[in-house]
Amino acid sequence: MTDSLVSARGLTKHFDELVAVDGIDFDVAEGEAFGFLGPNGAGKSSTMKMIGAVSPLTAGTLEVLGMDPATDGTKIRARLGVVPQDDNLDQELSVYENLLIYGRYFGLSKKVIDERAAELLDFAQLEDRRDSPVEPLSGGMKRRLTIARGLINTPDLLLLDEPTTGLDPQARHLLWDRLYRLKQQGVTLIITTHYMDEAEQLCDRLVIMDKGKIAAEGAPRDLIERYSTREVLELRFPVGTQDVNAERLDGIAKKTEVLPDRVLLYTDDADDAHNRVLAAGFEPESTVSRRSTLEDVFLRLTGRTLVD
Amino acid sequence: MTVAGSLRVVEAGARVYRRTWRGSVISTFLNPILYLLAMGVGLGELVDEGTGGASLDIPYLTFLAPGLLAAAAMQTGAGDAAYPVMAGIKWRKTYEATLATPVSVSELLMGHLGWVTVRLTFVATVFSLIMVLFDATTITEGLAAIPPAVLTGIAFAAMVTAYTANLKDELGIASMFRFAIIPLFLFSGTFFPIEQLPDYLEPLAYITPLWHGVQLCRGFALGTDFTVHPLVSIAYLVALAVLGALLAIRILRKRLIS
Numbered sequence: 001m002t003d004s005l006v007s008a009r010g011l012t013k014h015f016d017e018l019v020a021v022d023g024i025d026f027d028v029a030e031g032e033a034f035g036f037l038g039p040n041g042a043g044k045s046s047t048m049k050m051i052g053a054v055s056p057l058t059a060g061t062l063e064v065l066g067m068d069p070a071t072d073g074t075k076i077r078a079r080l081g082v083v084p085q086d087d088n089l090d091q092e093l094s095v096y097e098n099l100l101i102y103g104r105y106f107g108l109s110k111k112v113i114d115e116r117a118a119e120l121l122d123f124a125q126l127e128d129r130r131d132s133p134v135e136p137l138s139g140g141m142k143r144r145l146t147i148a149r150g151l152i153n154t155p156d157l158l159l160l161d162e163p164t165t166g167l168d169p170q171a172r173h174l175l176w177d178r179l180y181r182l183k184q185q186g187v188t189l190i191i192t193t194h195y196m197d198e199a200e201q202l203c204d205r206l207v208i209m210d211k212g213k214i215a216a217e218g219a220p221r222d223l224i225e226r227y228s229t230r231e232v233l234e235l236r237f238p239v240g241t242q243d244v245n246a247e248r249l250d251g252i253a254k255k256t257e258v259l260p261d262r263v264l265l266y267t268d269d270a271d272d273a274h275n276r277v278l279a280a281g282f283e284p285e286s287t288v289s290r291r292s293t294l295e296d297v298f299l300r301l302t303g304r305t306l307v308d
Numbered sequence: 309m310t311v312a313g314s315l316r317v318v319e320a321g322a323r324v325y326r327r328t329w330r331g332s333v334i335s336t337f338l339n340p341i342l343y344l345l346a347m348g349v350g351l352g353e354l355v356d357e358g359t360g361g362a363s364l365d366i367p368y369l370t371f372l373a374p375g376l377l378a379a380a381a382m383q384t385g386a387g388d389a390a391y392p393v394m395a396g397i398k399w400r401k402t403y404e405a406t407l408a409t410p411v412s413v414s415e416l417l418m419g420h421l422g423w424v425t426v427r428l429t430f431v432a433t434v435f436s437l438i439m440v441l442f443d444a445t446t447i448t449e450g451l452a453a454i455p456p457a458v459l460t461g462i463a464f465a466a467m468v469t470a471y472t473a474n475l476k477d478e479l480g481i482a483s484m485f486r487f488a489i490i491p492l493f494l495f496s497g498t499f500f501p502i503e504q505l506p507d508y509l510e511p512l513a514y515i516t517p518l519w520h521g522v523q524l525c526r527g528f529a530l531g532t533d534f535t536v537h538p539l540v541s542i543a544y545l546v547a548l549a550v551l552g553a554l555l556a557i558r559i560l561r562k563r564l565i566s
Contacts, residue, residue, distance in 0.1 A: 015566070054407055054565055074410045082408040088401035090320075092327050101320040105409035107312065153409075 004029050005157050005188055006051055010060035013046045013212075020046040022212035023060060028157075033179075033189040035206030037199045037294060039304075042209040044192035045085060048161050051190065053077050065156060078106060081150030081158040085165065087142045091135045095126055095145055098134060099152055106153040113152065120148035123178065140171025144178065151182075158182065160191045164198060176201055196294035208298055215301040220294060227300045228292040229254055231270035235277065235284040236262045245282065252276050257299060266296070309414040317411060317419020318426065325427075336431050340380065340438045347499070348372045348442065364501075366530070373444035374529035375498035377435045377457050378521035384431045385461030386489050388424045389468035390481045396420075397473065403564055413561045421465055421553060428461035429454070436529075445529045453529035456542070460521030463545040466552025467517075473559040492518040497526075520544050 004027040013021040021043040028034040036044040049055035051064055053073035062069055064076045089098050096117055103113035121127045124144040134142065143163065150158055163179065164172040179202055183189060193199050199206050200220045207217045216223055233253070237245045239261075246258045253265035253273050267273040270289030277284070299305060352368035355361065364371050396403040406416055435457070436450040445453070471484060495505065496518035502510055513519050520541035527534040534541075 049566075052408060054404075056565070074412060077408060078410040080408070084401075084404060084408070086401060088405040090324065090402050090405075091400055092324050094327075097323055097327075101323055102405070102409065104316045104319055105406060105411050107316070107410070149405075 005065055006034075006190070007063045008047075008060065009062075011047065011050065011057060011062055012059040013043070013050060013055065014058040015046075019212050021050070021058075024207075024209075024212075024214045026207055026214065026217070028188065028190060030188055031186050033183050033191065033202050033204045035199045035203030036190070036192040036209055037194065037196065037203075037206050037298070038192075038209035039194055041211075043212040044209055045161055047209075048159055048190070048192055052080060052082050052159055078153065079156045081153065081155035083143075083146050083150045083158065083160045083163060085161040087139075087146050089134045089142060089146060089149070091133070094131050094133055095121070095137070096130045098145065099149055102149045103152045108153065116152055116154070120151055123151075123181075124148040125174075138171070140167050140174060143167060143171070143175060147175075147178065155187075157188045157190065160189060162192055162194070164193070164195065172198075196298070199294055206294075208294070208301060210298075210302045216297065223294060223297045224292050226297075228296040229266040230268045230292060231273075232290055232292050232296055233265040233267060233270040233273045233277070234262050234288040234290070235265065235282070236286045237284055245284075249277065249282070252280070255300075259305065264296070264299075266292070309412060309418065313411050313415035314418040314422055317406065317416055318422040320406075321419065321423030322426070325423075332427075335383075336434055337438075340376065340435045343376050344369065344373060344438065344442050344444070347376075348444065366532075369442060370444050370530065371526075372499065373439045373442065374453055374525040375522045377432065377439065377453055377529070378460050378518060378525040379493050379496075379498045380435050381428055381432055381457040381461035382464045382489065382492065382518050382521065384428055385424060385463070385465035386468045386485070388427060389420075389465040390472050390484070391478070393420070393469050393472040394475065394478055394481065397560075397563065398477075403560070407564055413565060414557050417469070417553060417557050417560060420469065421462060424465040425458060425462055428458045428465075432457040432461070439529065449529050449531055453525045456521060456524035456528055459542065459545050459549070460518065460524070463517055463521075463548040463552065466549045466556060468552075470552050470555035470559055473556055473563060492516055497522045517545060517548055 006028040009025050010023045011021055012023050024047070036047060038044050046055065050057055050062055050069065053064065053069035053076045056070060065079055067076050069076055090101065093101065099117040099120065100110070100113055103116070121130055124147060126141060126145060126148070129137065129141065134145065137145065164175050167175065176198070179189065183202070189202070191202055203220060205219050208215045208223070216227060218226065242258050242261070242263050246256050246263045249256055249263060249265065253267040255266040257264040257266070265273050274287055274289060295305065348369035352372065355368040360368060403416060407413065432454045436454055439445045440447050440450045468484070472481060475481065496513060496516045502513040502519065505513055523535050524538055524541050526532065527538060
């Protein structure tokens with residue numbers, strides 16, 4: 001892949017004894033929305049910091065926008081937009097002033113910043129908050145402002161670390177809509193998340209990370225097809241009897257997975273499986289039949305759930 | 309590192325200050341007046357009428373004022389390098405935000421010190437003018453005392469930035485003020501000549517950075533003789549500023565570019 005914006009080979013990051021990123025390979029193409037999906041501590045944020053040229057590699061190679069972060073950090077950062085996990089807006093400044101000082105860090109003139117700030121505040125639906133202080137804004141507004149700030153230099157690549165963590169569902173959906181628009185405009189996005197619905201919504205392609213390694217790579221639907229079944233039947237049995245029931249359920253579905261509070265049956269037809277469960281005399285307290293998600297892929301690959 | 313990058317950080321400091329200047333008005337304008345009134349005029353009359361007048365040769369207010377100027381510069385430099393730096397690193401993470409842009413750690417640090425220099429210049433100028441109003445110095449000598457005061461403040465700002473950058477939490481900041489800044493304020497020749505100290509403590513006073521700031525400010529503001537050559541004091545404060553800045557860059561890089 002010669003036209004990839006980011007290319008990593010054997011990318012490794014150690015913090016003293018801790019191996020945060022353990023020799024991963026990936027490529028991100030122009031115009032793509034690329035995701036890192038994994039639980040906390042999987043190495044997603046460490047990878048993002050290396051891409052953002054604010055964290056030196058321990059080993060391996062990394063090319064960002066055709067440059068080496070170790071030697072061309074300044075040039076790389078000039079063309080990136082970064083939306084960190086924690087909002088690090090300047091709480092003492094107004095919404096507009098946050099965009100202004102950030103734009104100045106990129107060496108933009110006030111005139112250019114003013115034009116872009118007007119567009120970006122419109123995009124972030126904050127135009128009526130232009131002169132209000134940042135501190136009283138809601139979590140969703142602050143995150144949208146952080147995204148607007150990350151776009152002030154019209155970056156070639158936007159890095160979003162856990163963009164919707166801590167937001168309520170309404171704010172999440174609004175944010176997804178904004179990110180989807182960016183994608184439509186051709187902005188290359190790299191997103192980390194531990195929400196599988198977010199990865200499914202936004203990412204063209206993703207890697208599933210676990211303990212610093214890449215467990216699988218592909219488009220969301222491909223991964224689900226490859227590592228899971230079309231549908232899942234969730235059965236909840238009385239407390240403490242999931243194991244016993246799961247053993248007896250063996251054979252009804254392609255695969256059975258036991259969680260502390262329920263049993264998952266992987267099948268291509270959840271309704272049919274449900275009928276067969278009932279016909280075999282099982283009496284689950286509740287059942288849910290649903291489409292398979294990346295959560296199931298993660299469970300299949302690691303034997304653990306994504307969000308504890 | 310580029311000058312332009314550092315200047316953008318200075319500019320950001322100024323923009324933040326436009327929102328927060330109210331908090332520092334009292335310390336900039338009122339503190340000098342209150343100190344000069346209470347210690348200089350009030351206490352000063354007692355000193356001048358007692359044996360102090362004879363051993364000082366000059367009115368106590370005149371002796372005290374330049375010392376307070378140097379001490380005010382120390383307080384400003386240390387203060388601006390303590391909690392705001394902790395906020396930038398940890399509480400508000402504005403340093404993380406800045407370093408995600410083309411701005412580098414050394415530009416961030418030099419910009420931070422640059423903005424503190426602007427603040428120090430303002431504080432020292434206001435202080436000097438108040439000294440002139442109190443008739444503690446002349447206008448030309450008062451202006452001459454501004455650069456050494458600013459230099460004193462920068463030396464403290466650089467060292468305190470390096471110190472703060474190494475701290476896990478703000479407890480260390482309170483300790484620093486309690487065990488370093490306040491003792492320096494009291495025993496570095498601000499309020500009385502260090503010859504008054506017990507003999508075994510006197511050499512200690514000569515190595516404190518504030519004493520060098522005080523002797524420079526006093527010498528320039530009063531046109532009197534220096535205890536040690538002024539170039540020694542200037543070199544000492546410059547060395548501290550450079551050392552502090554280099555240490556701060558190193559520590560901040562280790563902490564923020566990890």
